Amino acid sequence: MSNAINGGSSFSVPALRVGCVLSGTKVVWCNMQEVRYYSGELFCMGPGCRELRNIPNGESLYKERVVEYSSDELRAILSREIELYGGELSAIDGPMRVNSAGCCAGAMLQSFFSELPTEGPISEADKRLLVQLVLRLSDRCVMRCLLGTIDKRASDFERRIFDHIFDDCSLEELAELSHCSLTSFKRLFREHFNATPHKWITEQRMEHARRQLAYTSKSVAEIATECMYPNNSHFIKRFRLLYNITPMAYRHSLRARRYGCDDDFAKE
Numbered sequence: 463m464s465n466a467i468n469g470g471s472s473f474s475v476p477a478l479r480v481g482c483v484l485s486g487t488k489v490v491w492c493n494m495q496e497v498r499y500y501s502g503e504l505f506c507m508g509p510g511c512r513e514l515r516n517i518p519n520g521e522s523l524y525k526e527r528v529v530e531y532s533s534d535e536l537r538a539i540l541s542r543e544i545e546l547y548g549g550e551l552s553a554i555d556g557p558m559r560v561n562s563a564g565c566c567a568g569a570m571l572q573s574f575f576s577e578l579p580t581e582g583p584i585s586e587a588d589k590r591l592l593v594q595l596v597l598r599l600s601d602r603c604v605m606r607c608l609l610g611t612i613d614k615r616a617s618d619f620e621r622r623i624f625d626h627i628f629d630d631c632s633l634e635e636l637a638e639l640s641h642c643s644l645t646s647f648k649r650l651f652r653e654h655f656n657a658t659p660h661k662w663i664t665e666q667r668m669e670h671a672r673r674q675l676a677y678t679s680k681s682v683a684e685i686a687t688e689c690m691y692p693n694n695s696h697f698i699k700r701f702r703l704l705y706n707i708t709p710m711a712y713r714h715s716l717r718a719r720r721y722g723c724d725d726d727f728a729k730e
Contacts, residue, residue: 478536478608479507480592481528482567482575487517488526492562492656499564504571504596506607508561512665527575529584529592533621539593540609561656565601620654627666628690633659668704671697675713682709 481504488499492511499505501519516524531539567575574595578584596608622639631639636659637647648659655662667689674685683694691697701709 478531479505479528480531480596480608481505481507481526482572484525484527484572484576485522486519486524486526488524489514489517490562497562497564502567502572503564504567504599504604505564506562506596506604508607511562512669527578529578529589531589533624535586535589536593536608539590542590543593543597561607563601563603563607565599565604568599571595619650623651623655623663627663628670628688630690664700665704667691668701671701671709672705672712675709676716685709 483499483501483503483505485501487501488505490497490499490505490507490511491514492507496514507513516526518524574592578588593608597605599605619640623636626636626639633647634644637644640647640650642650651657651659651662657665671685671689674680674688675682678685680688682698686692686694686697689697691700698708701707701712705712707715
């Protein structure tokens with residue numbers, strides 16, 4: 463069974479997603495390129511990434527487990543780990559702002575994800591244990607993806623953006639909230655999210671819509687309104703442009719495979 467396990471509210475945008483592909487292939491768009499994660503691989507996805515599609519493995523359904531972290535809870539967990547292992551973690555070379563990374567999960571991490579509950583929120587203890595397991599990996603790129611979230615200045619900027627994704631704010635208003643000029647805001651936004659503000663915010667709203675279609679019984683009109691699309695036709699057109707399928711067809715395709723069992727929403 464494929465489950466994206468979200469412990470936050472329905473309107474939260476996670477600062478980081480950490481998951482494991484149990485069967486099939488996950489295709490992600492990040493840093494202006496397509497990235498693939500295969501069965502048995504761990505993946506970390508920051509706010510600059512977008513899921514494209516999940517591909518089943520032959521006759522088997524696509525399966526994954528995903529744990530989502532808000533910026534605040536991840537920073538709290540990491541702060542404690544740095545107190546314990548500060549010297550070891552500070553010795554990591556290379557840039558800390560890595561938006562996507564993956565590596566072989568190994569037996570311990572695969573076992574951890576396999577034993578997670580398929581429904582309901584993840585416990586704080588499990589979230590902390592997952593961070594500890596990731597920090598002890600030999601793959602430095604995955605660790606940098608995780609540790610990049612504790613960049614205080616970056617986190618403050620990103621939190622302001624997260625807080626207003628579902629608000630009717632202009633770019634000028636977002637720039638003012640970020641205490642910078644419009645030109646500086648656009649430059650900072652691209653540095654943090656690897657996309658223009660309009661493109662990235664649209665993608666986050668559509669990703670929220672996709673989850674609501676998959677995991678709630680809300681109508682398409684209700685979801686469109688939540689995602690700041692008062693015009694239902696415009697919302698459907700935008701969703702289809704991004705995912706190559708209409709909202710209702712996406713929901714029906716999931717239910718046809720049993721709820722939550724397959725997430726191959728982008729038809730090729």
